[in-house]
Amino acid sequence: MSVLAIASIAVQRRFGRQRIRKLLLGSIPFVVLISLWHANTVFEWMEPVFIPPIGDVWDAIFLLQEDCPGVGAAIALDNNCLMSTHVLSSFGRVILASVIGLPLGIAFGILAGMNRIASKFLEPVGIFANSISGIAWIPLAIVWFGVGWVTTLFIMLNTIFWLMFFNSMMGVRGVARVYEQSVLTMGGSRWDVIWHVYLPGAMPSIISGMRMSMGFGWRALIAAEMIGGDSGLGFMIFTSAQEFKIEEVFLGVIIISLIFMSTDKYLLVPLEKWTIQRWGLVWKPN
Amino acid sequence: MSDVLNNISKDSAASRNEYETGIVSNGKFRRRKWYHRRDLRFIGVVIAIVLIFNTYGLISGPSRISEDLQAAIDSGAEKVSILIRAKFPAEAFHMEIYQKIGVFRGDVGDAIMLTDVIPGDVRTLSRKYWIKDISLAPPIKR
Amino acid sequence: MQQKSKTPSLAWRLNKLLQINAMNLVILIVGVYFIWSITSSLIANPARYLPSPIAVALSSVDMLYKGLLPSYFSDTLVRLVVGSSIGLAAGIPFGLLLGINRTVADTFQPMMNFFQSVSGIAIFPIVVIWWGNSDTTVLVVILYTSFFPIAYTVLSGVREVPIRYIHAAKTLGASRYQIMKDVLLPGSMPHIATGSRLSIGFAWRAVIAGEMLAGREGLGWMIFTGQDADKTTEVILGMILIGVTWIVLDHFLLRPLEADTIERWGLVQR
Numbered sequence: 001m002s003v004l005a006i007a008s009i010a011v012q013r014r015f016g017r018q019r020i021r022k023l024l025l026g027s028i029p030f031v032v033l034i035s036l037w038h039a040n041t042v043f044e045w046m047e048p049v050f051i052p053p054i055g056d057v058w059d060a061i062f063l064l065q066e067d068c069p070g071v072g073a074a075i076a077l078d079n080n081c082l083m084s085t086h087v088l089s090s091f092g093r094v095i096l097a098s099v100i101g102l103p104l105g106i107a108f109g110i111l112a113g114m115n116r117i118a119s120k121f122l123e124p125v126g127i128f129a130n131s132i133s134g135i136a137w138i139p140l141a142i143v144w145f146g147v148g149w150v151t152t153l154f155i156m157l158n159t160i161f162w163l164m165f166f167n168s169m170m171g172v173r174g175v176a177r178v179y180e181q182s183v184l185t186m187g188g189s190r191w192d193v194i195w196h197v198y199l200p201g202a203m204p205s206i207i208s209g210m211r212m213s214m215g216f217g218w219r220a221l222i223a224a225e226m227i228g229g230d231s232g233l234g235f236m237i238f239t240s241a242q243e244f245k246i247e248e249v250f251l252g253v254i255i256i257s258l259i260f261m262s263t264d265k266y267l268l269v270p271l272e273k274w275t276i277q278r279w280g281l282v283w284k285p286n
Numbered sequence: 287m288s289d290v291l292n293n294i295s296k297d298s299a300a301s302r303n304e305y306e307t308g309i310v311s312n313g314k315f316r317r318r319k320w321y322h323r324r325d326l327r328f329i330g331v332v333i334a335i336v337l338i339f340n341t342y343g344l345i346s347g348p349s350r351i352s353e354d355l356q357a358a359i360d361s362g363a364e365k366v367s368i369l370i371r372a373k374f375p376a377e378a379f380h381m382e383i384y385q386k387i388g389v390f391r392g393d394v395g396d397a398i399m400l401t402d403v404i405p406g407d408v409r410t411l412s413r414k415y416w417i418k419d420i421s422l423a424p425p426i427k428r
Numbered sequence: 429m430q431q432k433s434k435t436p437s438l439a440w441r442l443n444k445l446l447q448i449n450a451m452n453l454v455i456l457i458v459g460v461y462f463i464w465s466i467t468s469s470l471i472a473n474p475a476r477y478l479p480s481p482i483a484v485a486l487s488s489v490d491m492l493y494k495g496l497l498p499s500y501f502s503d504t505l506v507r508l509v510v511g512s513s514i515g516l517a518a519g520i521p522f523g524l525l526l527g528i529n530r531t532v533a534d535t536f537q538p539m540m541n542f543f544q545s546v547s548g549i550a551i552f553p554i555v556v557i558w559w560g561n562s563d564t565t566v567l568v569v570i571l572y573t574s575f576f577p578i579a580y581t582v583l584s585g586v587r588e589v590p591i592r593y594i595h596a597a598k599t600l601g602a603s604r605y606q607i608m609k610d611v612l613l614p615g616s617m618p619h620i621a622t623g624s625r626l627s628i629g630f631a632w633r634a635v636i637a638g639e640m641l642a643g644r645e646g647l648g649w650m651i652f653t654g655q656d657a658d659k660t661t662e663v664i665l666g667m668i669l670i671g672v673t674w675i676v677l678d679h680f681l682l683r684p685l686e687a688d689t690i691e692r693w694g695l696v697q698r
Contacts, residue, residue: 025531026538033539050558120452125460131678132671133633135549136648138640139655139663144477219547223637226549227652234549238641241553249553253546260545323688328680339498379496379645416495 052247057254060247082236087255090232093149093221097156098214105164105213106206110198112165113172126166134159134220142228152232155224156217163213164206171205172198207275211268218260343413350412352421359405367401367423368408369394372416380416387411391423399423479661484668487661496650501669504635504646507563511570512631516624518571519578523623526579527586528612540576548573548634552641566638573634578620578627585619586612617693621686628682632674647673 012020034054040046041053048056061083068081112122134155141151141158179197188196225234237252320326348356358366368388372380376398384390387407388400401423412420436444446452461481468480475483491497526533548569555572559565589612597607639648647666654662 022534025534028535029539030542117446120446121456124453124456127675128671131674132667133636133674135633135637135640136651136667136670139651140660140667142655143660143663219549222547223549223641226552227640237550237553241556244557246554246557249557253550253554256550257542257546260547261541264545323684325681325684325688328684374494377494377496379499380494414495416493 049244049246052250056247057250060245060251064248086231086233086236086252089149090221090225090234091259093153093156093232094218097153097160097217097221101157101160101217102164102210102213105161106168108161109165109168110172110194110202113169113202114194114198116173119169119173122169126162126169129162130166134216135223138224138227141224147228148230149232151228152221152224156221159217159220160213163216164209167205167209167212168202171202171209174205175201203275207272211264211272214263214268215260222256340413343415346415347409347413350417350419351408352419355408355420355422358422359408363405365402365404366408367391367399367425368403369397369399369421369423370411371397371418371420373418374416383411394423397421476658476660479664484661484664487659488665491662491665500646500650501673503644504639504648505673507566507570507639507644507646508628508631508635511567511635512574512628514567515571515574515631516578516627519575519623519627520582520620522575523579523582524586524608524612524616527583527616528608533583540579544576544580548630549637552638556642561642561644563644565642566635566644569638570631570634574627574631577630578623581619581623581626582616585616585623588619589615614693618686618690621689625678625682625686629674629678632677636670 037051038054040051041048064083065081068084113119137155137158138151141154145151145154175198179201180193183193183197221232222234225232226238229235233252233256237249237256240246240248240252321330351359355366355368370384375396376384376393381390384398384400387410388403391399391401393399408420411417446455464478465480465482468474468478471477474480479487488497526536551572552565552569555565555568559568593611593615594607597611602610635646636648638644639646640652643649643652647670651663651666651670654660654666
């Protein structure tokens, strides 16, 4: 057998044949796309204002950062370090909004779901608030809070809160009353009921709601930064588009998609698998 | 007559028996007709609304064109100058519509004067429900 | 033993009242109206921050009178219908193609993942550089947003058709085209219906966002310029209309369509 055959068999044994196959097949469209992109620059099919050269996009990372005084200023969100400021402020808003919005939404949702009559009343509220997408709240938020980071934070918080509220309320309502009654019979307090019955019982709803709300919240955040923000990734790509600096737009879009893909793949999906596998629940609400 | 009465009492007896014993004797399975579906009814309502709206416009359109304007159009003028009177002072939205069909030449009283309007556009404009009337503009004094 | 006289308690009466159909909705609307009016009269500058419901209603009547509202509303709906139909028409065949052949699916799925995570909102600046602030931009954004949910759902739907049926069709001598027409397409109909509902939901959000960003006239534009021109009544009216429109569309068109499709085409596993 030739060296190539021995080497390929060894690689397949080490990494898994199907995994390598998927990797190779999956990268073909990317390779084609990138080569078309580069060919566009070389052969000049479309003007550079529509599709920038790849080198320009890479250089834009450093060009945006070049006025930066240093790492300390970058962390302090100095206005000169454009790249890091925008990325960090978007990230910061995501984290802040999740940290505030997720527990609030879950707490209110569980409380609303516990009382059957209250949940019957609040269900239309949840449906209505969810149908006004987070993006439609942006002008109202601008009226209330002006253009700035408060607006963007509010939009993401709003989106996350209503989604989590509705999902956890529906999840709690789906738990059979027998469990609550059995815990109360055995002398449990209300808190015991919440902790041992409602929270685990509504967990699939809550986890899938978490995943949905992060997805929708992130998109609403980008939109809010575009329309009513003063810093952040959405703001960066929108203003760059207005100034026709397409390499920055491309860069921003690639960064957004990388962030979203990685959080979805490495944070949210494992979270979903871990909780659903742990409780053995496979129900996926629509 | 008596057998009708007999049938009526038989029916009620049958339904009472149905109720008491819980057994549905006659299989009156009614197939759900396709036009009873909620989504088809909704689409029907939407189409009806659109049709009514447009028909109303078509019917009330000619009444908004004044006679001299109608005469000018009928005599085959290629472009006419019109005075548009709406029920309220024109806003940006309306000005955009006006400027799409003709050249804005200022307002005369509470009407807007447009020149260089094709008769087809005049007809389309007359069908909108917020227009009060459209009349022929007096010739521009040079 | 004496029989206790049963005067209906307050809780029993409330319960009976609530059992009238949609009574909770009526009570909710009345309650929201009161809370809204009270809050609006308590804050400092209600005309700018939270107009009372009556002001919003008057503004809606005013806009109807002036012919603004029907025009905006129909513009938005037309964009939604056109954009999502093109998106569905592109997404369903693509999903079918990906579902049938595993190699094709493995090839295109990572790229689909990548482009899906660039949501329609983030692709907007690129599209606006290419096509300017026009209707085409909004349509492209709607298309982009509505393409991926339906493609993914159809992909998973085709994969979930039990392989017994495909084998059975092959045993009876079906060609590949016949397998697709008679087994895969009907088998994935429920998923197509569910995916259409998801996809139109995404498209609705994209219409509003696209109109806001590209400045084309419609509901989204109405709330955006209302905020700019300090007409908060228009903003709130627009928001209510957006919510109500989606609820009406979902409840009367999309969900019954999905339920009926599942009822007709859904596979019953025994």
